[in-house]
Each structure stands twice: as C-alpha cells, then as structure tokens.
Amino acid sequence: MITGKKLRLAGKGDPSPYGGPPGDLFIQSKVVASPPFSANKYDLTMKREIKLSEAILGTTLSIPTIEKKEINLTIPPGTKHKTKMRLPGMGLPHMKAKGKGDLYI
Known part of the structure; x- marks a missing residue:
C-alpha cells in the first residue's frame, strides 16, 4: 500500500441520523x-x-x-x-x- 491512497467502501459508513442508508467509508493509507x-x-x-x-x-x-x-x-x-x-x-x-x-x- 502506498501512503495517501484512498479506499472507498460503499455503504460501510455510519447510517444517517434521520433513518437514511449508511454512507460510504473512506480509508486513507499511511505507510509507517x-x-x-x-x-x-x-x-x-x-x-x-x-x-x-x-x-x-x-x-x-x-x-x-x-x-x-x-x-x-x-x-x-x-x-x-x-x-x-x-x-x-x-x-x-x-x-x-x-x-x-x-x-x-
């Protein structure tokens, strides 16, 4: 994995506080x-x-x-x-x- 790369996980974020579907989860990498x-x-x-x-x-x-x-x-x-x-x-x-x-x- 390269530092700064972004990974999108559709529908894996938190649900809307108003009852909507879960949002997307974005992960940004940092190589140590x-x-x-x-x-x-x-x-x-x-x-x-x-x-x-x-x-x-x-x-x-x-x-x-x-x-x-x-x-x-x-x-x-x-x-x-x-x-x-x-x-x-x-x-x-x-x-x-x-x-x-x-x-x-």
Missing part, C-alpha cells in the same frame, strides 16, 4: 517505516553490509521478508561495492492488480 525496510511505492529496500571476504569469495545471506519469513540470498563471488540485488515479488502487494513489488538488498 518498519525497520529494516524502507518503501518506495510497491518496492522495498533493505541495507545489508557484508565483509570484503564475502564479496570476494561469495556467500549466502539469510534475508527477512515482510511476511516474517527468512529467504536465502546468494551473493556471487566477485560482487562489487554497492551492488544492489533484486528479489522479484518480495515487496509490497499491489492494491488493484495481482503481484507484488520487488525487494532490493
């Missing part, structure tokens, strides 16, 4: 930072430092997800400084379409 993640629309970013030896030789990292699971991320040998790794579909869910954003490490 949840360390270690930061959000940019549907994509998430997480900073993770590795040792020089891990960048040179390669390693496997355990990465937390927003579903509170751990996934393994393989860092290939010879990885350069400030390399971003992309995990497709591990970001925030899209509101009106199937799929999710990506997680960048």
Whole structure:
C-alpha cells in the first residue's frame, strides 16, 4: 500500500441520523517505516553490509521478508561495492492488480 491512497467502501459508513442508508467509508493509507525496510511505492529496500571476504569469495545471506519469513540470498563471488540485488515479488502487494513489488538488498 502506498501512503495517501484512498479506499472507498460503499455503504460501510455510519447510517444517517434521520433513518437514511449508511454512507460510504473512506480509508486513507499511511505507510509507517518498519525497520529494516524502507518503501518506495510497491518496492522495498533493505541495507545489508557484508565483509570484503564475502564479496570476494561469495556467500549466502539469510534475508527477512515482510511476511516474517527468512529467504536465502546468494551473493556471487566477485560482487562489487554497492551492488544492489533484486528479489522479484518480495515487496509490497499491489492494491488493484495481482503481484507484488520487488525487494532490493
């Protein structure tokens, strides 16, 4: 969900004080930072430092997800400084379409 998005729930608001039907309920989202993640629309970013030896030789990292699971991320040998790794579909869910954003490490 993106900050500022509005969701309308027709007929789910309070009923009229004069006996009319219930009104609409509007919900506006506000995304709160949840360390270690930061959000940019549907994509998430997480900073993770590795040792020089891990960048040179390669390693496997355990990465937390927003579903509170751990996934393994393989860092290939010879990885350069400030390399971003992309995990497709591990970001925030899209509101009106199937799929999710990506997680960048």
